Amino acid sequence: METVQKEGKVGIRVDPEVSTAYFHRQQRVVVLGEMMARDPTIAMGVLAFELSNASLDRAFEECERNADIAQLSPREFAESFEKVEYNSTRNVQAYYMEAHETLRRVGLDNPNAWQCMVTAQGHIxxxxxxxxxxxxxxxxxxxxxxxEQEYAKRNM
Structure with missing residues (x-):
């Protein structure tokens, strides 16, 4: 959160036209699809993920610069972008593992929204x-x- 605050405020917008969620880097806003936002067991994990993406904004910028310098293909660019985004995956997994008992107690438990799973033995x-x-x-x-599409458009 500290990193996000240093780089400027991040807004949150619920959009009925969006089916997923994303961090709009230029507008510094997390956009949540309305259907996701309606279910707090999903919205919390997705919001945490996108706020983590906001904290990685500089890493995404560096990824774009490096892609332009190296003249990556759209596929290579998407792969490098996804590798940066994997940090958000790791972040939300750690958040969930730390908070799952509390989330369960208050009725907001949903491991999938935090990119986790429960094993057959009951382990997270x-x-x-x-x-x-x-x-x-x-x-x-x-x-x-x-x-891939965003990168291809940018490099036409």
Whole structure:
């Protein structure tokens, strides 16, 4: 949170036109899809993730600069961006593991929203364990496409 505060305020906006969530770097606002925002068990984890992305704004900027210098392909750029975003995955996993008992007690427990899972033995573990897992998940879900398209447009 300290990093976010140093770089300027971050707003939060609920948007009925958006189905997911994202941090809009130029506007410094976290945008939550209305359906996500309606369920606090989802919204909390997603909001924590996007606020973590806000704290990584400088790393994302550096990623963009390096991509321009190296003239990366859209796929390579998306991969490097996803590797920065993996830090947010690790952050929210740590937050959840620390707070899950409290979240459970107040009825807000949802490991998936914090990128965690409950094993068959009842243990809480990260559902994404590495940068490579994060990249593979992003490819499988289509998350990569957004980064590839933005980069391709910027470099036309």
């Amino acid at each position: 573990e990260p559902s994404t364990r590495s940068e490579d897992d994060a990249v593979a998940n992003s490819l499988a879900t289509g998350h990569f496409g957004r980064y």
